Amino acid sequence: MGTLWKVENLxxxxxxxxxxxxxxxxxxxxxxxxxxxxxxxxxxxxxxxGKTTLGKVIIRLIDPDKGKIIYRDIDITKLPERVLRxxxxxxxxxxxxxxxxxxxxxxxxxxxxxxxxGNKKERYEKAVELLNLVGIKEKRFYDYPHQFSGGERQRIxxxxxxxxxxxxxxxxxxxxxxxxxIQGQILNLFIELKEKFNLTYLFISHNLKIIRFLAxxxxxxxKGEIVEMGKTEEIFENPKxxxxxxxxxSSFAF
Amino acid sequence: xxxxxxxxxxxxxxxxxxxxxxxxxxxxxxxxVSIVGESGCGKSMTLKTIIKLLPKNLEILSGEIYFDGxxxxxxxxxxxxxxxxxxxxxxxxxxxxxxxxxxGNQVEEAIKEKIEKKEKKERVIKILKEMGxxxxxxxxxxxxxxxxxxxxxxxxxxxINNPKLLLADEPTTALxxxxxxxxxxxxxxxxxxxNLSIIFVTHxxxxxxxxSDKILxxxxxxxxxxxxxxxxxTNPLxxxxxxxxxCLPEKYKKGERIKTIEGQVPSLKDLPExxxxxxxxxxxxxxxENYIPGEIKIEERNVxxxxxxxxxxx
Ligand SMILES: Nc1ncnc2c1ncn2[C@@H]1O[C@H](COP(=O)(O)OP(=O)(O)OP(=O)(O)O)[C@@H](O)[C@H]1O
Ligand SMILES: Nc1ncnc2c1ncn2[C@@H]1O[C@H](COP(=O)(O)OP(=O)(O)O)[C@@H](O)[C@H]1O
Ligand code: SF4
Ligand SMILES: [Mg+2]
Ligand SMILES: [Mg+2]
Numbered sequence: 001m002g003t004l005w006k007v008e009n010l011x012x013x014x015x016x017x018x019x020x021x022x023x024x025x026x027x028x029x030x031x032x033x034x035x036x037x038x039x040x041x042x043x044x045x046x047x048x049x050g051k052t053t054l055g056k057v058i059i060r061l062i063d064p065d066k067g068k069i070i071y072r073d074i075d076i077t078k079l080p081e082r083v084l085r086x087x088x089x090x091x092x093x094x095x096x097x098x099x100x101x102x103x104x105x106x107x108x109x110x111x112x113x114x115x116x117x118g119n120k121k122e123r124y125e126k127a128v129e130l131l132n133l134v135g136i137k138e139k140r141f142y143d144y145p146h147q148f149s150g151g152e153r154q155r156i157x158x159x160x161x162x163x164x165x166x167x168x169x170x171x172x173x174x175x176x177x178x179x180x181x182i183q184g185q186i187l188n189l190f191i192e193l194k195e196k197f198n199l200t201y202l203f204i205s206h207n208l209k210i211i212r213f214l215a216x217x218x219x220x221x222x223k224g225e226i227v228e229m230g231k232t233e234e235i236f237e238n239p240k241x242x243x244x245x246x247x248x249x250s251s252f253a254f
Numbered sequence: 255x256x257x258x259x260x261x262x263x264x265x266x267x268x269x270x271x272x273x274x275x276x277x278x279x280x281x282x283x284x285x286x287v288s289i290v291g292e293s294g295c296g297k298s299m300t301l302k303t304i305i306k307l308l309p310k311n312l313e314i315l316s317g318e319i320y321f322d323g324x325x326x327x328x329x330x331x332x333x334x335x336x337x338x339x340x341x342x343x344x345x346x347x348x349x350x351x352x353x354x355x356x357x358g359n360q361v362e363e364a365i366k367e368k369i370e371k372k373e374k375k376e377r378v379i380k381i382l383k384e385m386g387x388x389x390x391x392x393x394x395x396x397x398x399x400x401x402x403x404x405x406x407x408x409x410x411x412x413x414i415n416n417p418k419l420l421l422a423d424e425p426t427t428a429l430x431x432x433x434x435x436x437x438x439x440x441x442x443x444x445x446x447x448x449n450l451s452i453i454f455v456t457h458x459x460x461x462x463x464x465x466s467d468k469i470l471x472x473x474x475x476x477x478x479x480x481x482x483x484x485x486x487x488t489n490p491l492x493x494x495x496x497x498x499x500x501c502l503p504e505k506y507k508k509g510e511r512i513k514t515i516e517g518q519v520p521s522l523k524d525l526p527e528x529x530x531x532x533x534x535x536x537x538x539x540x541x542x543e544n545y546i547p548g549e550i551k552i553e554e555r556n557v558x559x560x561x562x563x564x565x566x567x568x
Contacts, residue, residue, distance in 0.1 A: 046432050047429070149518075150293075180458060180459075181498065181501045184502075184512035184515075187503060206431050208431070209502070209503050212503075212504070212508070213504070213508060213512075214503075214508070232508070247431070250431055250432050251431050251435075253464060254460050254463065
């Protein structure tokens, strides 16, 4: 497996203003990480540990303060947006709340068409094909996001992400808002799509049961740092860091 | 064991739809009872029925609810019970806490007893500590607290009047696992410490098994299976319970596919004629499409399914 992403010393601070003073929060503390082509890299850790920030910095939705982001041997850390644009379609992000990636005033089919290139007919047909793939029928092409259930909306958000033919997707807690039954369907879908399109995922979840089921390797984040990283089975069988141990213990208590 | 709550054949709805159909269950003193099921099955409505906070277009059409010697359906002084004898907590603590007031202020405000300000403050600080919060929280505003701390503050507020019953509607669903685990263990401990009973709503049946003594499984407004948590989880009888358990990712190895439940929860407006689960059930027979199964007792459980009790042959 080749390396798709390599990040070195990534650091990110946020400034929060309270009434009287400014406080700095360190969201990422010199993170080093590689993501191999074709793998599912799981990322777990408690709320506020920096998982989402890391996902967003890697695909440059947020700029880091320090460090390097290397995508396929290209250092994209400082690439200006107009140059970066030609790579943008290669990476996508899927959020916990699908409303974030769907415009409430645009019919879902048209949202999916936006990412596809070609003439209008080709784009329509491709959008229908993708929606079909995730189980949304053509007759619902012109329906609006609010007319769908939570699980269906997440399927549409996935289709929108797939529309640019990406090779890498950050999945940020994509099933946390869903029932266990719908969660199962969406997890299966992620596996099928990965095989079909040769995708690579950074899969963020605080649910270690999902991470163990899905990920090839896993990184455990704690207060802005990756405290432990390795093959999924090895981490679960023999967690070294005390935080990882605690996380596994509480996750599998029930 | 003494019964605290006894819900008998309760039907909730209006002329058009029935949201809850012949719901019956009991909650004993110091018992935790979970309600599980997919979204839209009627879990929250069951809690709202018990405290009579139903949406305006819905009402209790028949049945009785006995709580600590009172029959609630006909009772017209619910304000004496709500927030006092029966406490409540919800999935999103932030939407129930007022952003403009300190936690201390809000918990004090909830005290129904007429006592002096100083005594109120002592009581609030004591309960905050019992919930695992520092006394500083008394002076803080909701936005200064994490989701887990907000939920602990909500629990403190719901327990400040020493209720006998706590209704908890998915109180940990929005929290990360380590935080959720802390809240769950806190709730378990409260049962003995406060002589409390809890009805705990969740869509995660493995969590229900961990926290509760009894599990009620709901589907389309019907309790399809109820019984001791361990039995329901390790040896589920109703096909819906079996499928709910089979959806859990921890039941599978990497690379396998999760066996999900085909189809969707039916809309209450066009429910199937017979068993509401029949369109998704692999054991369905002719009888299932024409009749709604009644409740039968089997292996320490109450189940509503024609698979049990010599019906299938017909
Ligand atoms: N735009 C922002 N402005 C200020 N602080 C921020 C911003 N985004 C994130 N943070 C802070 O950075 C830290 C890491 O946040 P992040 O969202 O990456 O955590 P997370 O691990 O994804 O948490 P969760 O599990 O709750 O989603 C937190 O302390 C958060 O409050
Ligand atoms: N005011 C209302 N009028 C009619 N139907 C309602 C109303 N409120 C909720 N429902 C319906 O009642 C059913 C049960 O809802 P709810 O108890 O909230 O489900 P759960 O908590 O299990 O997800 C759902 O089908 C929902 O659409
Ligand atoms: S009554 Fe029939 S359709 Fe309903 S769950 Fe039982 S076997 Fe399935
Ligand atoms: Mg996040
Ligand atoms: Mg609910």
